Amino acid sequence: MRVLICEDSVLLREGLVRLLEDAGHTVVAALPDATGIDEAVRAQQPDLCILDVRLPPTHSDEGIRAALRLRAANPDLPVLVLSQYVEERYATELIAGRGGALGYLLKDRVADVGDFLDTVAQIAGGATVFDPEVVAQLLGRRTRDDRMQRLTDRESTVLALIAEGKSNQAIAQTLHISEGSVEKHITAVFQKLDLEPDESGNRRVLAALAHISHSGGQPQTGELR
Secondary structure: OEEEEEOOOHHHHHHHHHHHHHOOOEEEEEEOOOOOHHHHHHHHOOOEEEEEOOOOOOOOOHHHHHHHHHHHHOOOOOEEEEEOOOOHHHHHHHHHOOOOOEEEEEHHHHHOHHHHHHHHHHHHOOOEEEOHHHHHHHOOOOOOOHHHHHOOHHHHHHHHHHHOOOOHHHHHHHHOOOHHHHHHHHHHHHHHOOOOOOOOOHHHHHHHHHHHHHHOOOOOOOEEO
């Protein structure tokens, strides 16, 4: 896998380079700030970009702005954003923005090398992965959603399985129905939750978040496919 890293901390940047290269990946660029990142992506054509939320010169939102820009310009480019703390506004902007596979992790997750490398592979493979603490804070308001009342029992069950991170195939196997039936139920769920097509796959994430928020439960996994 070809990876581009944008991280201002020398220790973390070099640590990520070593970790990824030891795992057999190729780091095509390791940048200290977002200056020139658009050109680097065009020139290097990475399979995944890893960016810090806060980058020089102001250490405010340069990283998140670069991530949003890259996702809009390169819809098929997976992006993993690393953050020191849970920053709800930035996570929400990423979910709402256009683009492909997406990850948002707290930096301390990098210390668990095996899980981190698994997450990198999942995102590069098309999954959307949010740190459990990020999801928990996003859903901290726990407001009831009247839209959930529109769903049939079967649609609610399908949505609950989506929130557990199950694929369409896994849902079909669990409910003993065809994948075609699962797809029809999911389409109905999206329509009833007023989630418009956006060509980014984020409707699945938003539907899962709506379910967890409505039920008041915690996600069983940080992965939402």
